[in-house]
Amino acid sequence: MAEPAYQRILLKLSGEALLGDEDYGIDPKVISRIAEEIRDVVDAGVEVGIVIGGGNIFRGAGLAASGIDRVTGDHMGMLATVINALALQDALESIDVVARVMSAISIHDVCEDYIRRRAIRHLQKGRVVICAAGTGNPFFTTDSAAALRAIEIGADLMLKATKVDGIYSADPLTDLSAKRYDQLSYDEVIQRKLAVMDTNAIVLCRDQQMPIRIFDVFAEGDLMRLIRGQSIGTLVS
Numbered sequence: 001m002a003e004p005a006y007q008r009i010l011l012k013l014s015g016e017a018l019l020g021d022e023d024y025g026i027d028p029k030v031i032s033r034i035a036e037e038i039r040d041v042v043d044a045g046v047e048v049g050i051v052i053g054g055g056n057i058f059r060g061a062g063l064a065a066s067g068i069d070r071v072t073g074d075h076m077g078m079l080a081t082v083i084n085a086l087a088l089q090d091a092l093e094s095i096d097v098v099a100r101v102m103s104a105i106s107i108h109d110v111c112e113d114y115i116r117r118r119a120i121r122h123l124q125k126g127r128v129v130i131c132a133a134g135t136g137n138p139f140f141t142t143d144s145a146a147a148l149r150a151i152e153i154g155a156d157l158m159l160k161a162t163k164v165d166g167i168y169s170a171d172p173l174t175d176l177s178a179k180r181y182d183q184l185s186y187d188e189v190i191q192r193k194l195a196v197m198d199t200n201a202i203v204l205c206r207d208q209q210m211p212i213r214i215f216d217v218f219a220e221g222d223l224m225r226l227i228r229g230q231s232i233g234t235l236v237s
Helices: 030-043 060-067 070-093 117-123 142-151 187-192 199-207 222-227
Strands: 009-011 049-054 099-103 128-133 157-162 212-216 235-236
Touching: 009 128, 009 142, 030 049, 030 070, 030 222, 049 070, 049 117, 049 142, 049 199, 070 099, 070 128, 099 117, 117 128, 117 142, 117 235, 142 199, 157 222, 187 199, 212 222
Parallel strands: 009 049, 009 157, 049 128, 099 128, 157 212
Antiparallel strands: 212 235
16 A cells, blocks of 8 residues: 555535435434545544534525524534534544544533644644634634644645535536546636635635645545545645
């Protein structure tokens, strides 16, 4: 087996990735498979940080569109990410992977506060760090939180697990002629308005030279193949 190409990664998981065949909430089969793939990466000697979204339960912008105050909606969305983070922690610990949930908002009875130095220490001890509650601030997406945490912990690569196998020129689910890109620059993603991540996250990664790779969360084994250095999905650098 090839040696891992990265020592430390930040994996961004959307809440929708946990839906699977369900209409709402968490599909136990999906979260178990994701946990097993993360275990394989940890067993390969890679330090893993995770930022998880909450779109399978609540999305702040969607709640705001329905009439709820945007700040309140975003706080509800942050709490949804904590629910997902606790579920992933449980799935990991059930297969003997030590994991810590660290929240950007204080919920001392269920998880730790996010403190950068403590998070890095957990990683160095081989624990998976699951970052919840986004940045802790309204109006910022979990994409921005993922970019921020990847930079803070000194990750070698930020991985975004999505429902498609990379970045396309248009939505491949509705436009069969959409072209998939193997590699793009940060500025190309912004200028072409390729809706793979929010612009704030792309700009933050660009300014700090944090490479991003977009891949399909449902393609079993792709996470490990990426860790081994294979070119899968789309690289933004």
